[in-house]
Amino acid sequence: MDIIEILFTASFWAAAIRIATPLILATMGELICERAGVLNLGIEGIMVVGAFAGWMAVYSGTGLWVGVAVAFAVGMLFGLLHSTLTVPFGLSQHVVGLGVTLLATSATYYAYRLALPEVTSPPKIAAFQPYEIPILSDIPFLGEAVFSQTPFTYFAFLLVLAVAVVLYRTPLGLAVRAVGENPSAVAAQGLSVTAIRMGAVIVGSGFMAMGGAFLTMSAFDSFFFEMVNGRGWICIALVVFGSWRPGKALLGAVLFAAFDALQIRVQQTDIGAEIPYQIFLMMPYILSILALVVMSRRAEVPAALMVPFNKGER
């Protein structure tokens, strides 16, 4: 099939949106953290632990949405750890973030081995199934591409809307953005910079874990080691690409996923079969780096990103 032809099939865009969903969830999480001034490099590990926690909860008998909530809660726990170390104690956000990723990943693998000591292939769960939204799913093209996804995907899109509304239309959002731009001004208003930043990191980490959970509970139905595979780092690039705005970040995630879906399909064409598959697998990472290069110049970075705030320090 011709590459251009692929772009006009609804099934291609349906796949792109499916691939985009975990990125959208985790990117929103990272965006919230960074808007509050905290770079959260724990994202990769928090996605791993979220993928495991949600899946394990459903495997042990809870409902699917309870599983999502479990993933969210576990993500928040790691967010609490990250923010305690980086916000009141002001430790290096790079080092703590990588430490949280290492801790969350190894703790997940440890728990997996303890919970399932004998298995050779991980058990499957009854994952989220596509739900065709009445009426909307009858729209030609869009119906199949957008409105026949799993409920988890619809949730991700609603989350973007919610994050945008809260960030730009509520006092809470104003406070979050302000601690990322000018924490002293927030402190002068009598608000606690520490509490706002910690809250943002904790909630943001919960969404990252949900992004991981989408992989085991909707995209696939099982947990594998290495299944997050750098998606967290890609989300950090997507936040920059979206210049710290929810809508632009969503657009970036979908474009990125479309490219990913395209490379999978090109691999199956006659020309694609001639090219080593590793070239295709490299593309998302190369694309992320290119996006960073293009966007870094004009990006409006939150002014206080990675700057710890210590009361009484001038």
Added chain:
Amino acid sequence: MRLEPIENPTVIRRLGLPAAALAATFLVASLLAMVAGANPFSVFGLIMKGAFGSKFAVLETLNRATPLIFTGLAVAVAFRAKFWNIGAEAQLYAGALVTVVLGTGFLPWPAFAILPALFVCAILAGAIVLLVPALLKTRFGVDEVVTTLLFNFIFLLFISMLLEGPLKDPMGMGWPKSARLVPEARLPRIVDGLRLHWGFALALISAVLVWIIQTRSTLGYEMRAVGLNKEAAAFAGIPVNRVLVKTALLSGGLAALAGFSEVAGLKGSLTLDLSPGFGYTGIIVAMLALLNPLGVVVAALFVAGIFVGADSMSRAADVPTYLADIMLASALLMMVLAIMLTRFRVVRG
């Protein structure tokens, strides 16, 4: 709460807090061992025995420490200048790649020249791999954390492509594995009959050299100045970007030596599982060493001991080896907290 600097921390504070961090790490590990249904004391006993309990165990630990010293030094050098090189994994594979490409009979040189040539070329390869993110940072302002991380994935796929293509060993029974190095390209053992190669000695020498660079050279002074305060360093006339690029070249070269020494000293060929995350573990090593090059050697021995010990403990006590990874990740977090608390006290209000 807020933090208040302490003018002159007492010796008790400076030694006690890091010791407390280590104790807390062992406490966490004990709890996790108990969750796995094992007695923590026997678990630690088995780890100690597996790491240092016999001549074989000690040699295994020294061998495992060798790449970690190199990657630990790479990270220590970079982090000192606040250049966040998280890509030691990619640079390690760059060094390994050059070693197998040139070391499998490609160089028509006399035997004595081959190892030095491989050594130099490996350093260059690692330096070039890290040069790209360094230039992206200095020229375009692209954050090096993300680029170096993403490079790890790109480079591993690149290696995988080569191992299934041009570098694939025709005698490898279909496995994605390179041909073996010619004998002249192998690092010899330090003492005949002991399974410890010259890579370990090179690692120790590198640590001393890096220590000399950091404490006795202008470049070392400039790297520290850039790390402490970029604006002040620039104001004092230090060419910040040039220092960052030099730091990256040094750091990348050191990480590549881990790949060189693993291939030429230990494995003899290149496979995709050459490094079980030595690049990432190097970050833990460097942080536990407080970025001190000589401390890196001690920290690498400690970390290698835990990994080697946990392998044999896992077989004996039925506790997953990932206990070692959890211990090291929590040691990292608690150590950075402890070090900060030696310099600041927490006050209410």
